[in-house]
Amino acid sequence: MNISLLLQMAADAAPDREALVCEDRRWTYDALWKAAQGAARSMRESGATHIALLDESSEAAPIALFGAALAGIPYVPLNYRLADADLGALLGRIAPAYVIGDTDRVTRLNGDGGHTLFGRMDFVAEAQAKADGPELEETEETVAVQLFTSGTTAAPKAAILRHSNLLGYILGTVEFMSADESEAALVSVPPYHIAGISALMSSIYAMRKIVLLPAFDPDVWLKLIEDEHVTNAFVVPTMLSRIIGRMDAGVKADVSSLRAIAYGGGKMPLELISRALDLFPQTNFTNAYGLTETSSTVALLGPDEHRAAHQASDPAARARLASVGKPLPTVELEIRDEEGRKLPAGERGEIYVRGDQVSGEYRERSALDAEGWFPTRDAGYLDEEGYLFLAGRADDVIVRGGENISPGEIEDVLLTHGAVGDCAAVAIPSVEWGEAVGVAIACKVDCSQPGEEELCKLVKDRLRSSRVPERIVFVEALPYNEMGKLLRREVKKLF
Structure with missing residues (x-):
């Protein structure tokens, strides 16, 4: 199976339903699907070995993601915030690539890489122009996405996510067409992060309208919630802190439509989430813990658990507000010591995970052990009830x-x-x-x-x-x- 099936199913089920909004540009599912097909034709003609996005979030991101899947070429969203030397090295590793976004920077840093270059809107126009064309033949390519790790201690590794990994996550956590037409998801995380990619796929499969915010700003975020009647949003802790800071400073916005906020990507201070629960009493909060190598979320602390912990008088129960919840039903999770032995509840060690959505694979090597377990390098422990608490990186x-x-x-x-x-x-x-x-x-x-x-x-x-x-x-x-x-x-x- 191919992740392009997610968008195809949505377009077949409700072609005229609104799929995406970005800076007042609006796309139906049918228009997005046709553009993805056009993009795939253009990508195949280029002879590129990778499809790279070097840009902020826009409609170009989902068109490139699903277009690359249809073309059978790995999609590689790049971190546009990287220093020139680091970005130039990554461009060299994926050459010749079909690059969308900052073409001037690509030319300056890796002009001899044989890349095919398109500015954001030029790429969108190219995809629309080739929307009607010959039938696309299926491909045997199994790699859907390649994401470079942050490379904090060594050269960035190229993490591989296969179609089977991503579909394992989506099909195991999202019900097709489960959102009604009134639902809208605000996506403000960058397109080169696994959270941004999984947000696109899960919203499209649920058929929830996607509202893209290219660059996060708390005032714009609040205005979009009001203007687009946003029902769902994903934020990282620093974003939520800035949003709450602006609300506490007197910024007004009608956030009554907001039914659910998911958060992750970093440690959430207990005081911050407690304040958020007070400010958004009708909103369901979910803490999502995952990694690039696991195709996003592997553990969740759900809305009911948030409320129970927030209202609890028992210290142990209240402490769970600082946990990341319990593993997904489709994921196995263990805490192990330095010798790889499984540890009992309450003891800190390294978090290991296993499941269909877990890739644990890099271009350079596979990090899975003989039994399919992936060492996350995150430290943590499980309490007696199975709630997972993070304790930083194992190296920290x-x-x-x-x-x-x-x-x-x-x-x-x-x-x-x-x-x-x-x-x-x-x-x-x-x-x-x-x-x-x-x-x-x-x-x-x-x-x-x-x-x-x-x-x-x-x-x-x-x-x-x-x-x-x-x-x-x-x-x-x-x-x-x-x-x-x-x-x-x-x-x-x-x-």
Whole structure:
């Protein structure tokens, strides 16, 4: 099967139904399907080995995604925020490519790569012009999407998602044509992230209108909710923080249509999600945890669980508001130690997952073990009821005198201080212990800076002395990427 089937089924079922809105340009399912077919014809004629998108979100993204699938050529959305040297290297790795978007930059960085180049609207026009043409022959290509990893410690790996992986996720989590015509999903995550790709596919299969926001802005986000009567949205924690900040500052918008908000991509502070639940009392919140290599979500904390935890008086039950919920029924999940042994509830280790949607595959190699398990490199633990709690990346663990310390446990304690708005704990060199705890803190607006002794005492009283920071630095804001992930490598530079 091919992911293009998702769009074809939607176009066959309701060709005139509105499928997508982007900056006042509107597309029906039939128009989007015809454009995807036209794009596929153009792509095949080019002789390209990859289809690359170097652009913000627009109608070009779904047309390129499904066009590439029909053409039988891997789709490679690129991070347009990369430095020139990094982007140039990636363009060289996929040459010759059919590139859509910033053609001037491609020419400057990899002009001798033999690429076929189209600006955004030129590509859309090309796809529409070739919408009526000869029947497209089926292809044997099994790779649907290739996404480059962030490459924080080495050259980016090319993560491979096959049609079977992506369809395994969509068919296992979404019911066809389950949305009525009044439903609209606001997509504000970038097209080169797995969350952006899965948002397009799941909304199209459910036949929920997609409202694209090319570049996130909290005021524009709120206005689109009101103007397009948006019912569903996906945000990362930093986006939600900015939205709530604007609402608390007095920005008005009618958000009564908003039935559901899903979030993921980074750690959600307990205080932030609690405030969101207060501000959106009629909205269903879902925390979605997943990775590129797993075709998006593998665990969910659903709306009922959010409400139960938010209203709970029992500390253990309330703590689940900071979890990512339970694994999907179609996914197996285990916590393992460094020797690969399965750990019992309550013990921290590395998260392993297995299932049809799990790729765990790179162009360079496969990361799956002999039994099909994928080591996520995320650290975490399961509680007695099966709720999954994240504890950062496995590589982020602070090893002090042979004792493993999770940065998350220190951060959670510090965030209970009334003046602490955000914080990050990292490993810093120590002559005595090998590694010690360093903490960067961003104070809340209009709050005075707390004393270091006060903060150290808070950690010591709640945890123990080995968790007490050896150094504390105060900053205006912590470094995050556009998907809301904390850049700990940048925090370490502060020390």
